Amino acid sequence: MVLVMPRSWLAGLRSRLGGTSASEDGLGILAFEAAAAMSRLVSLHRSLSDEEVRRLRGDVLRGEGVARLTSTDQPLLLRLACGELLADLDRAAATAARLGARCRGPDAPFLGGFDLVYADAKRGTGGLARLDAAVGFSRGAGKRLRKMERHVAATAKLYAEMDALTELEASERRMEQWMQHSGPIPAQSSSKTKRDEPSDKLLRELRLQRQKVRRLREASLWSVPVHKATKLMARSVLAVLARVSLAFAAVVPGLPPPLAAGRRTRAPGHSSGPLHQPTTMAPDAAIRHSAPIFRQNDAASTTSLSQSIKPPATTVGGSGMELRYANVILSAEMLLSALRPATRDEDVQDGMMELSMRDELYKMLPVTIRSAVKANLVERLRGQQVDDEAAAAAMDAVERVLRWLGPMAHDTLRWHDERGMERKQRFSMSPRVPMVQTLHFADRRKAEAAIVEVLVELSCVCWYQDQRRRPADWDD
Incomplete structure (x- = not known):
């Protein structure tokens, strides 16, 4: 994701701090784009x-929600997970290639044509075995990782302090405008001194903030030469590609072959081995309602792998409804929590809160789901007796579905938050939620059926609660 900033912000920054673009003296304003790419590379590393790959195979891809709504085909799910990793890597590689075009010196042929180098490496024609000697993908990976972590942390701090400086300068301009329009002050009046006190304090804060920003510029990517930052990113891009190949090539067609076992070395803290062909699931481990909604192509290139994360129209993500459905599911969870047994003194207050939550949830529902819930609810409540056993059964039914549907909704919101443009997320270096464990690839028909089931049973719980709160004389 390319870092985008308002033109007015950039113009003010250039006039105050100098430096309009990257040069051999430093990256300048492009430091933020480079830091975002480096944070993505660290996250991919x-x-x-080992731990994350084991979690992917053991927990994420075998989760009940993924099996029910997406697929139980493990090679297919691994292909989707690998495709997302490659798509993220492609974005970092594109940043390295753009910056590489600005480079001069002995590394210019490698960095200036990095887009071709990367394309060759993805096809396998560049030879990842050559990468082992030329780039030292394992030998220097740990050192490069730590260096990028330091660069990202320092540049993120610079970004925050520049934001603070922009706010202070805006306050200074407002103060000057106020003083210009407040009219003349009598020479003998003591109010002039009082009026100048806030201005003097603001000027001191501005001076200190500018000094802080100046120091952070020197300690961050802002002052790092373009060729050094680009070389660090380019080598890391190829190192991550080699690691993807090492981890997934055994089960995902289209990846370049991993390094020969005899040449393979391991970087400290990043020693994930290849993923072996998954064993066949036991009959009782397969989930009846799994949804094999994709067809796995035969031999595919890494380009098609990167594009494989575009979901079909029959999926929740393909219809653009993943965020809306996730919010509906989370609202259902909150309403369920509010409906749990309460003390008699809390009944009235809880009832008012439940009514508000029900109203909000109802407004969130798409027309198709709303109609399905109404139709199913009429049938469900026909002749239904109001007793504790029926209420408990409805509550259990809701909890049973939300036990596997709820985590997918939470992961969907987290996935979108992690890819937001806020500074905290833009420079985050933690492993991200895999798209395959969200509602993105979920079969829309099956997802809607699960949501309708939750809402119907939840409506029954609400109805039982309402009947329980009714005064006895209402029935007379």
Whole structure:
């Protein structure tokens, strides 16, 4: 994701701090784009660690929600997970290639044509075995990782302090405008001194903030030469590609072959081995309602792998409804929590809160789901007796579905938050939620059926609660 900033912000920054673009003296304003790419590379490094790869295979891809709504085909799910990693890597590689075009010196042929180098490496024609000697993908990976972590942390701090400086300068301009329009002050009046006190304090804060920003510029990517930052990113891009190949090539067609076992070395803290062909699931481990909604192509290139994360129109993500459905599910969870047994003194207050939550949830529902819930609810409540056993059964039914549907909704919101443009997320270096464990690839028909089931049973719980709160004389 390319870092985008308002033109007015950039113009003010250039006039105050100098430096309009990257040069051999430093990256300048492009430091933020480079830091975002480096944070993505660090995140990818960590996502390919032994622990994360084991979690992907053991927990994420075998989760009940994924099996019910997406697929139980493990090679297919691995292909989707690998495709997302490659798509993220492609974005970092594109940043390295753009910056590489600005480079001069002995590394210019490698960095200036990095887009071709990367394309060759993805096809396998560049030879990842050559990468082992030329780039030292394992030998220097740990050192490069730590260096990028330091660069990202320092540049993120610079970004925050520049934001603070912009706010202070805006306050200074407002103060000057106020003083210009407040009229003349009598020479003998003591109010002039009082009026100048806030202005003097603001000027001191501005001076200190500018000094802080100046120091952070020197300690961050802002002052790092273009060729050094680009070389660091380019080598890391190829190192991550080699690690993806090492981890997934055994089960995902289209990846370049991993390094020969005899040449393979391991970087400290990042020693994930290849993923072996998954064993066949036991009959009782397969979930009856799994949804094999994709067809796995035969031999595919890494380009098609990167594009494989575009979901079909029959999926929740393909219809653009994943955020809306996730919010509906989370609202259902909150309403369920509010409906749990309460003390008699809390009944009235809880009842008012439940009514508000029900109203909000109802407004969130798409027309198709709203109609399905109404139709199913009429049938469900026909002749239904109001007793504790029926209420408990409805509550259990809701909890049973939300036990596997709820985590997918939470992961969907987290996935979108992690890819937001806020500074905290833009420079985050933690492993990200895999798209495959969200509602993105979920079969829309099956997802809607699960949501309708939750809402129907939840409506029954609400109805039982309402009947329980009714005064006895209402029935006379």
